[in-house]
Amino acid sequence: MDDIGTYLTKMRSTAPLVQNITNYVAMNIMANVMLAAGASPAMVHAREEAGEFAAIAQALSVNIGTLDPEWVSAMEEAAGVMAAAGKPWVLDPVAIGATTLRQDAGARLLALKPTVIRGNASEIMALAGADAAGRGADAADAVSAAEAAARDLAGRTGGVAAVTGPVDYVTDGSEGWRIANGAPVMPQVTALGCSLTGIVAAFAVDQPALAATVAALAYYGLAGEQAVGLSTGPGSFQPAFLDALAAMTPETLTAGARVTRA
Amino acid sequence: MDDIGTYLTKMRSTAPLVQNITNYVAMNIMANVMLAAGASPAMVHAREEAGEFAAIAQALSVNIGTLDPEWVSAMEEAAGVMAAAGKPWVLDPVAIGATTLRQDAGARLLALKPTVIRGNASEIMALAGADAAGRGADAADAVSAAEAAARDLAGRTGGVAAVTGPVDYVTDGSEGWRIANGAPVMPQVTALGCSLTGIVAAFAVDQPALAATVAALAYYGLAGEQAVGLSTGPGSFQPAFLDALAAMTPETLTAGARVTRA
Amino acid sequence: MDDIGTYLTKMRSTAPLVQNITNYVAMNIMANVMLAAGASPAMVHAREEAGEFAAIAQALSVNIGTLDPEWVSAMEEAAGVMAAAGKPWVLDPVAIGATTLRQDAGARLLALKPTVIRGNASEIMALAGADAAGRGADAADAVSAAEAAARDLAGRTGGVAAVTGPVDYVTDGSEGWRIANGAPVMPQVTALGCSLTGIVAAFAVDQPALAATVAALAYYGLAGEQAVGLSTGPGSFQPAFLDALAAMTPETLTAGARVTRA
Numbered sequence: 018m019d020d021i022g023t024y025l026t027k028m029r030s031t032a033p034l035v036q037n038i039t040n041y042v043a044m045n046i047m048a049n050v051m052l053a054a055g056a057s058p059a060m061v062h063a064r065e066e067a068g069e070f071a072a073i074a075q076a077l078s079v080n081i082g083t084l085d086p087e088w089v090s091a092m093e094e095a096a097g098v099m100a101a102a103g104k105p106w107v108l109d110p111v112a113i114g115a116t117t118l119r120q121d122a123g124a125r126l127l128a129l130k131p132t133v134i135r136g137n138a139s140e141i142m143a144l145a146g147a148d149a150a151g152r153g154a155d156a157a158d159a160v161s162a163a164e165a166a167a168r169d170l171a172g173r174t175g176g177v178a179a180v181t182g183p184v185d186y187v188t189d190g191s192e193g194w195r196i197a198n199g200a201p202v203m204p205q206v207t208a209l210g211c212s213l214t215g216i217v218a219a220f221a222v223d224q225p226a227l228a229a230t231v232a233a234l235a236y237y238g239l240a241g242e243q244a245v246g247l248s249t250g251p252g253s254f255q256p257a258f259l260d261a262l263a264a265m266t267p268e269t270l271t272a273g274a275r276v277t278r279a
Numbered sequence: 280m281d282d283i284g285t286y287l288t289k290m291r292s293t294a295p296l297v298q299n300i301t302n303y304v305a306m307n308i309m310a311n312v313m314l315a316a317g318a319s320p321a322m323v324h325a326r327e328e329a330g331e332f333a334a335i336a337q338a339l340s341v342n343i344g345t346l347d348p349e350w351v352s353a354m355e356e357a358a359g360v361m362a363a364a365g366k367p368w369v370l371d372p373v374a375i376g377a378t379t380l381r382q383d384a385g386a387r388l389l390a391l392k393p394t395v396i397r398g399n400a401s402e403i404m405a406l407a408g409a410d411a412a413g414r415g416a417d418a419a420d421a422v423s424a425a426e427a428a429a430r431d432l433a434g435r436t437g438g439v440a441a442v443t444g445p446v447d448y449v450t451d452g453s454e455g456w457r458i459a460n461g462a463p464v465m466p467q468v469t470a471l472g473c474s475l476t477g478i479v480a481a482f483a484v485d486q487p488a489l490a491a492t493v494a495a496l497a498y499y500g501l502a503g504e505q506a507v508g509l510s511t512g513p514g515s516f517q518p519a520f521l522d523a524l525a526a527m528t529p530e531t532l533t534a535g536a537r538v539t540r541a
Numbered sequence: 542m543d544d545i546g547t548y549l550t551k552m553r554s555t556a557p558l559v560q561n562i563t564n565y566v567a568m569n570i571m572a573n574v575m576l577a578a579g580a581s582p583a584m585v586h587a588r589e590e591a592g593e594f595a596a597i598a599q600a601l602s603v604n605i606g607t608l609d610p611e612w613v614s615a616m617e618e619a620a621g622v623m624a625a626a627g628k629p630w631v632l633d634p635v636a637i638g639a640t641t642l643r644q645d646a647g648a649r650l651l652a653l654k655p656t657v658i659r660g661n662a663s664e665i666m667a668l669a670g671a672d673a674a675g676r677g678a679d680a681a682d683a684v685s686a687a688e689a690a691a692r693d694l695a696g697r698t699g700g701v702a703a704v705t706g707p708v709d710y711v712t713d714g715s716e717g718w719r720i721a722n723g724a725p726v727m728p729q730v731t732a733l734g735c736s737l738t739g740i741v742a743a744f745a746v747d748q749p750a751l752a753a754t755v756a757a758l759a760y761y762g763l764a765g766e767q768a769v770g771l772s773t774g775p776g777s778f779q780p781a782f783l784d785a786l787a788a789m790t791p792e793t794l795t796a797g798a799r800v801t802r803a
Contacts, residue, residue, distance in 0.1 A: 034677050042306045042322050044566045048731035053775050058731075059636065059677035060566050063609045066640035073639065073676060085325045112321065115335065116328035152335060153296050153321035205525065207310035207320070251315050252521025259776025263729065304568045304584050347587045374583065377597065378590035414597060415558050415583035467787065469572035469582075513577050514783025 021274040022267025024232035029055035033222040036074035038062040040082025043208035050212035053262040056219035067091035071098035076218040082111035105132040105221035109214040114143035130174040138163035193279030198238025205251040235274035283536040284529025286494030291317035295484040298336035300324040302344025305470035312474035315524040318481035329353035333360035338480040344373035367394040367483035371476040376405035392436040400425035455541030460500025467513040497536035545798040546791025548756035553579035557746040560598035562586040564606025567732035574736035577786040580743035591615035595622035600742040606635035629656040629745035633738040638667035654698040662687035717803030722762025729775040759798035
């Protein structure tokens with residue numbers, strides 16, 4: 018973790034093809050975020066092609082933000098293809114506590130052992146079965162309240178769990194890291210959390226999941242910090258943030274990452 | 280209506296969770312508009328969860344912009360939950376005159392007595408059964424031509440009808456109000472009307488529907504006026520508009536609202 | 542082709558109602574691009590209304606970016622209505638090489654003889670049955686490698702084929718044109734190719750397809766060149782590009798178009 022920028026360099030040199038089964042709100046901004054970062058996103062979710070496409074993708078992100086039963090089948094099929102091939106896939110359990118449909122989908126996807134799980138504190142707690150206060154897609158619990166749930170999820174999947182918030186927490190069940198980069202305006206822009214999940218998937222291609230996740234979160238948060246200085250509200254933040262993602266150099270990332278051992 | 284800003288203050292202090300069953304074009308910008316204003320939007324439309332989510336939402340907006348029969352069932356179920364619980368729900372009859380599918384959906388939703396109906400002149404006229412000239416999602420009739428239709432709809436639902444255009448008209452069937460705030464560039468940005476419907480729903484939580492709708496329209500139009508001065512076309516207008524929604528103070532809104540009794 | 546600007550003038554004076562059956566990623570930006578240009582877009586794809594709406598639309602664009610079998614039926618029905626009425630329709634074969642679902646949809650739509658086909662080099666080659674290297678929605682072949690495939694497609698449909706890239710190639714099977722306008726940042730913004738397909742459809746209303754396509758591509762690329770000078774990355778490019786599309790005058794277009802006979 019001394020040279021976070023190398024993970025960005027590696028991701029950009031791979032320009033990984035990442036399949037995203039994500040919600041309708043996120044699709045456009047998520048694709049733009051991933052293109053700006055240097056990845057190659059593809060939004061492919063139909064049951065008739067999700068598994069076939071997974072065979073050519075290098076990573077997969079799955080987001081339950083706007084679900085229906087057909088999509089859950091496509092998610093399971095694509096995740097199964099990735100898992101069988103040893104390719105990374107990342108789960109984003111949006112608003113999982115809100116309805117039975119989401120809870121059921123979350124449980125089925127968790128059983129397929131995602132490489133990384135990324136959510137806010139309320140979502141990580143609800144996915145782990147703990148009492149959570151979240152309503153809709155917004156967190157209502159502190160990151161610290163979700164650390165035990167994150168370790169539990171990582172232990173059950175053999176993967177990594179990331180709780181994002183003012184200071185993020187990432188763990189593989191034994192070791193933990195905190196990432197302090199970020200900007201308070203980010204939750205005021207819709208689907209930036211969803212989009213981050215795609216960035217995590219791109220970083221996880223051919224890189225160790227724990228370190229790749231930490232690096233992805235530091236990169237994203239630092240770009241957010243840079244964009245704040247160039248914007249005057251949540252509207253102008255969005256283009257400035259995309260510009261910052263594209264312009265970030267590995268050297269700047271290494272220098273600006275605020276990552277500490279938990 | 281002497282202190283319009285108080286309605287904004289109340290909405291922000293509530294930060295209402297608003298469920299939106301809206302079209303694919305609008306989902307992202309509508310969520311961003313609502314977040315910038317200070318509400319908590321959730322795009323939840325699947326038939327398997329729409330009614331369940333409505334039980335925890337504080338308001339609902341329903342938009343028929345990109346329909347299919349499954350969605351109409353979800354809309355009816357969620358609207359039924361809101362109506363039974365005495366919580367506000369707002370109908371946006373996008374392009375209702377264009378196809379039989381939309382006309383049927385509009386009639387079914389109208390029967391569930393929306394708290395507020397918000398549309399352009401052609402849509403309000405078509406929903407009321409009057410001859411309208413609109414094609415697609417753009418208005419082809421003047422606001423003044425739709426005033427009688429608006430009063431008719433308000434009378435039939437016991438709610439409020441709002442016709443938006445260069446000067447908006449809002450009525451509960453007996454009294455009427457005109458709101459002159461707004462900017463000519465706004466129809467050149469897609470889904471700003473749809474997004475306004477979500478703002479109306481947020482304002483209507485725990486506030487009287489007629490006054491809340493007038494206040495929401497003045498707030499939206501005034502933010503548009505402010506954004507014009509900071510932009511050079513429909514592209515740069517959008518981030519400037521979101522910034523203006525977020526930065527608006529109640530005092531500025533009260534001072535800038537151009538609201539008159541019809 | 543001496544006065545490219547006249548095609549823009551004609552399109553704006555018509556303000557054509559263009560039905561778009563397009564992917565979820567593109568819907569919002571495509572509508573904004575078309576509104577900025579001066580057209581009237583309508584995203585109408587449900588099988589229950591796609592054909593009915595096609596009867597009132599002046600042109601149609603069909604994009605297979607996020608498919609399912611129901612949508613393919615809607616696409617075929619709407620395309621059939623346009624073809625029978627002699628109205629233009631444009632096919633965008635996004636990522637057609639990636640899955641069987643897309644290949645089948647492409648073949649069925651090709652049989653309905655689109656007025657114009659617009660894709661990147663890999664997509665045009667794959668649609669024509671040639672070996673293509675594209676993966677996902679990004680091109681991996683040079684425009685020059687797709688020229689024969691474009692002529693073949695034009696010959697088979699009796700229409701026009703356009704290969705877009707650093708220098709675009711447009712042909713009706715006999716004569717060919719190259720358009721050198723554009724900006725390297727454009728592939729870093731998602732769905733700008735999809736959105737261009739809608740612009741081609743708008744230009745093709747009541748104008749000859751070959752010349753209209755060339756003019757649409759020059760207009761789009763020139764607006765991109767203008768936006769580069771006003772932006773600092775892919776994020777700020779997007780609002781600047783929409784502003785440029787709206788502000789472009791016919792005189793500027795005629796002067797700035799870089800169109801040559803192939």
